[in-house]
Amino acid sequence: MSQEAAHHGPPTSFLRKYIFSVDHKVIGKQYYGLALAAVFTGMILSWVMRFHLVWPNAAIPGLQWLSKVGAPGGVMTPEYYLSLLTMHGTLMVFFVLTNAPFAAFGNYFLPIQIGAEDMAFPRFNMMSFWVTFAAFVVLMSAFFVPDGPPISGWTAYAPLSAVGSDAGPGLGMGQNLWAISIALFCIASLLGALNFIATTLDLRAKGMTLMRMPISTWAWFITSCIALLAFAVLLPACLLLILDRIAGTSFFVPGGLMISDRLQPHSGGSPLLWQHLFWFFGHPEVYIAILPAMGIVSHILINSMRKPLLSHKVVIGSMLSIGFLSYMVWGHHMFLSGMNPFSALVFSFPTLIITIPATILTLIWLGSLYGSRLQINSASLFALGFISMFVSGGVSGFFLAQPSIDIYLHATYFVVGHFHLVMGVAAIFGIFAGTYFWFPKMSGHMMNETLGKIHFWFTFVGAYCIFMPFHYLGLAGNVRRYSSFVDDYLQPLLPVHKFITIAAFCTGAAQLVFLFNLIYSRFKGAAAPDNPWNATSLEWTIPSPPPWNNFGDKHPVVYHDPYQYGVEGAKEDFTMQDSPERVPVKS
Amino acid sequence: MGRIFAITVVIIAIASAIPIVLHTWAPPEDISTHGHAIDDQMKDTMYEAGLSFLAAQLLLGLFIWQNAGRGKQDKLKTFPGGAKGLVIAALVLVGSEILALGVLGQKAWASVYFAGPDKDAMTIQAQAGQFAFYFRYPGADGKFGGMHPDKIDEGNQNFFGLDPENDVDSRDDIVAGELAVPVNRQINLTLHSKDVGHSFYVRELRLQQDFVPGLDLAVHFTATKPGRYEIVCTQLCGLGHYNMKAYLSVLSQEDFDKWLKERAQ
Numbered sequence: 017m018s019q020e021a022a023h024h025g026p027p028t029s030f031l032r033k034y035i036f037s038v039d040h041k042v043i044g045k046q047y048y049g050l051a052l053a054a055v056f057t058g059m060i061l062s063w064v065m066r067f068h069l070v071w072p073n074a075a076i077p078g079l080q081w082l083s084k085v086g087a088p089g090g091v092m093t094p095e096y097y098l099s100l101l102t103m104h105g106t107l108m109v110f111f112v113l114t115n116a117p118f119a120a121f122g123n124y125f126l127p128i129q130i131g132a133e134d135m136a137f138p139r140f141n142m143m144s145f146w147v148t149f150a151a152f153v154v155l156m157s158a159f160f161v162p163d164g165p166p167i168s169g170w171t172a173y174a175p176l177s178a179v180g181s182d183a184g185p186g187l188g189m190g191q192n193l194w195a196i197s198i199a200l201f202c203i204a205s206l207l208g209a210l211n212f213i214a215t216t217l218d219l220r221a222k223g224m225t226l227m228r229m230p231i232s233t234w235a236w237f238i239t240s241c242i243a244l245l246a247f248a249v250l251l252p253a254c255l256l257l258i259l260d261r262i263a264g265t266s267f268f269v270p271g272g273l274m275i276s277d278r279l280q281p282h283s284g285g286s287p288l289l290w291q292h293l294f295w296f297f298g299h300p301e302v303y304i305a306i307l308p309a310m311g312i313v314s315h316i317l318i319n320s321m322r323k324p325l326l327s328h329k330v331v332i333g334s335m336l337s338i339g340f341l342s343y344m345v346w347g348h349h350m351f352l353s354g355m356n357p358f359s360a361l362v363f364s365f366p367t368l369i370i371t372i373p374a375t376i377l378t379l380i381w382l383g384s385l386y387g388s389r390l391q392i393n394s395a396s397l398f399a400l401g402f403i404s405m406f407v408s409g410g411v412s413g414f415f416l417a418q419p420s421i422d423i424y425l426h427a428t429y430f431v432v433g434h435f436h437l438v439m440g441v442a443a444i445f446g447i448f449a450g451t452y453f454w455f456p457k458m459s460g461h462m463m464n465e466t467l468g469k470i471h472f473w474f475t476f477v478g479a480y481c482i483f484m485p486f487h488y489l490g491l492a493g494n495v496r497r498y499s500s501f502v503d504d505y506l507q508p509l510l511p512v513h514k515f516i517t518i519a520a521f522c523t524g525a526a527q528l529v530f531l532f533n534l535i536y537s538r539f540k541g542a543a544a545p546d547n548p549w550n551a552t553s554l555e556w557t558i559p560s561p562p563p564w565n566n567f568g569d570k571h572p573v574v575y576h577d578p579y580q581y582g583v584e585g586a587k588e589d590f591t592m593q594d595s596p597e598r599v600p601v602k603s
Numbered sequence: 604m605g606r607i608f609a610i611t612v613v614i615i616a617i618a619s620a621i622p623i624v625l626h627t628w629a630p631p632e633d634i635s636t637h638g639h640a641i642d643d644q645m646k647d648t649m650y651e652a653g654l655s656f657l658a659a660q661l662l663l664g665l666f667i668w669q670n671a672g673r674g675k676q677d678k679l680k681t682f683p684g685g686a687k688g689l690v691i692a693a694l695v696l697v698g699s700e701i702l703a704l705g706v707l708g709q710k711a712w713a714s715v716y717f718a719g720p721d722k723d724a725m726t727i728q729a730q731a732g733q734f735a736f737y738f739r740y741p742g743a744d745g746k747f748g749g750m751h752p753d754k755i756d757e758g759n760q761n762f763f764g765l766d767p768e769n770d771v772d773s774r775d776d777i778v779a780g781e782l783a784v785p786v787n788r789q790i791n792l793t794l795h796s797k798d799v800g801h802s803f804y805v806r807e808l809r810l811q812q813d814f815v816p817g818l819d820l821a822v823h824f825t826a827t828k829p830g831r832y833e834i835v836c837t838q839l840c841g842l843g844h845y846n847m848k849a850y851l852s853v854l855s856q857e858d859f860d861k862w863l864k865e866r867a868q
Binding site for chain 2: 093094095098167168169173175176179183184185269270271272273274275276277279285286287288321322323326327330352353354357358360361364365368369371372375376378379380382383384385386387388389390391392397400403404407408411412414415417418419420421423424426427428469476477480484488489491492493495496497498499500501502503504505509512582589
């Protein structure tokens with residue numbers, strides 16, 4: 017538990033303080049800012065796509081400036097729809113759902129919650145962010161190449177993604193940029209994950225045993241273990257894809273393909289190899305997005321309930337088993353891919369079994385609410401909303417985990433509804449909860465509660481209005497990734513799509529309230545005390561915002577479990593982790 | 604505010620369930636011999652998932668209603684049975700759901716994928732390419748001619764790359780843009796992709812299978828109701844993906860023979 021590794025002096029110049037900073041707090045905020053840029057870009061893309069789906073021939077003002085070819089006169093072409101779809105998915109999954117709950121909050125609070133001065137490798141940490149930033153720039157530059165962004169979706173299935181521009185627009189330079197961007201992102205995430213693991217294992221303060229770490233820290237730790245293994249597979253997959261594209265190799269392309277009247281110069285590769293490699297990353301990625309949100313939400317709920325969860329150990333055990341099982345289920349994305357049908361059973365079973373730790377977590381949250389002293393504020397509303405969304409998105413997983421039902425529901429809007437609720441909305445509720453909870457610590461200002469509550473209500477009701485009907489569309493067999501609905505059987509479903517589009521506009525508009533609140537509170541918000549929520553963990557023992565070396569010159573000493581709330585016989589209803597007060601031991 | 608949240612969650616949960624209970628948007632009538640097993644499986648899952656969904660949301664609403672705003676004067680209580688009880692409940696409830704659905708329910712999957720086609724099944728080949736499906740019948744000799752990708756010539760309607768000059772088997776092959784099948788006869792559909800990944804999806808048949816380039820796959824089915832149904836592509840295949848479709852015509856044996864004869868000439 018040496019503090020030496022993380023030790024560095026205070027920043028001396030503007031550049032060192034705000035741009036190329038090695039301070040984990042600055043890097044955490046940089047990740048958060050990047051995620052904000054990505055999430056609003058991704059959201060605007062979804063607006064444009066939803067608009068096009070229900071008014072396919074209407075011009076979208078300004079879209080022609082983004083791409084003359086993709087949207088002549090502002091009316092989107094089918095291929096440009098797919099380009100935007102690819103960018104929406106890639107931005108959201110990588111640059112929002114991985115960056116915000118894990119890289120941003122993890123960077124800022126993991127070292128503080130364990131009582132460390134910084135990450136184990138501060139320079140690596142700086143490098144992680146800047147490589148991620150480069151990945152973002154490379155990805156966004158795909159908007160500005162002649163053919164536009166790739167049209168192969170965020171899953172980039174080969175051979176569509178591997179044979180170049182013969183297969184369609186955006187599959188030339190656009191797809192190259194995509195593959196390079198994701199490869200860079202993998203490198204950054206691997207460095208980040210290593211750093212998180214080393215920090216958690218080596219830099220804990222005196223008395224901070226593993227079981228005394230807050231649940232949020234546990235979640236980031238488990239997530240980094242998952243990320244270390246997942247991105248380590250996606251990175252070589254991307255490199256092989258790049259080789260197929262520019263060096264003429266055939267890892268993912270078989271022989272005899274006639275594309276655009278041209279016999280492709282490839283032979284011997286396997287499209288299924290890409291799918292296996294991609295989903296070996298892709299499924300754990302779902303848990304990379306949702307586990308930190310689980311940790312953050314647990315951390316916040318406990319504070320709002322003024323009592324610990326029913327069992328600290330069971331929660332950590334459930335998260336560990338979710339992390340472990342996440343590696344045994346990737347094939348459930350491929351039930352109909354042509355892999356051996358017997359293997360469907362092998363992948364289906366662990367997928368169903370993941371429901372057990374997920375149910376345990378849900379029941380623990382619910383059971384802990386019972387008999388609590390629940391305080392309602394923006395942070396706890398989003399944390400409670402997370403539980404509701406996690407349940408709603410989770411139950412549809414029960415359908416998709418079964419290969420027989422997947423025959424009907426695969427590639428329909430049912431799947432879109434499922435993953436948007438469970439890894440999109442639920443994870444983003446975790447991010448929002450975290451923001452309202454930790455903003456005072458990060459900025460030194462309180463956020464506006466009224467605006468926060470307005471934001472919550474529109475987002476909560478709005479997200480249900482958008483994503484519940486997706487399930488109904490899926491039950492009716494509505495296929496996903498269509499740029500317009502020309503099939504006869506889809507015509508009666510168009511009113512549902514209209515409803516969803518309008519709901520998406522309203523819910524999206526509510527996010528502007530959040531953005532305003534964020535900026536307004538940063539400058540005009542009331543000054544935040546050190547511990548506005550009467551919380552127990554170490555981040556609340558230091559000033560808001562914390563000094564560059566977190567704990568000043570003293571090293572914190574930890575005496576308690578992380579959540580000493582409502583302990584009978586204690587002086588107050590909460591006892592901070594570093595308080596030397598002896599409290600009666602319970603549980 | 605807590606009570607408003609509780610009420611909202613309950614309203615959302617019930618409102619979400621209404622279209623499901625009323626079957627407002629549901630799969631179309633099944634026209635296959637294997638589909639009812641899938642439908643039953645889906646119905647059972649809907650009961651179990653639907654009840655779990657309602658129970659969890661209502662409990663969330665109830666506990667928030669009861670506990671929001673309780674202050675320091677109110678006593679903290681522990682859920683009866685504690686974590687242990689809940690873990691056991693999850694293991695037993697979800698465990699039995701998994702056993703019931705996961706193990707017993709594999710029959711539906713097995714009926715499509717584990718048993719091969721019957722000996723007298725009729726083999727038809729489907730080919731997917733950007734952005735159309737084509738179907739090939741072996742003709743009178745019962746044999747398909749070989750495919751030569753370099754001979755594919757859409758201008759000359761040689762979609763499969765056949766070589767009738769040198770290949771006798773291919774001369775009587777019948778190629779069509781729609782999939783016609785006789786009713787109540789088992790069809791063994793082989794799937795070949797010409798270029799990138801595609802998928803064959805007919806809602807009414809409860810059948811979906813990817814076309815994988817370089818890997819010829821097969822599925823079998825028996826259609827039980829004459830009619831015309833849409834075949835759509837469900838694997839993102841490029842700019843025309845949304846418009847890639849064909850029709851499945853389920854015909855009486857008589858009509859089917861006539862249909863085939865018209866095309867054989």
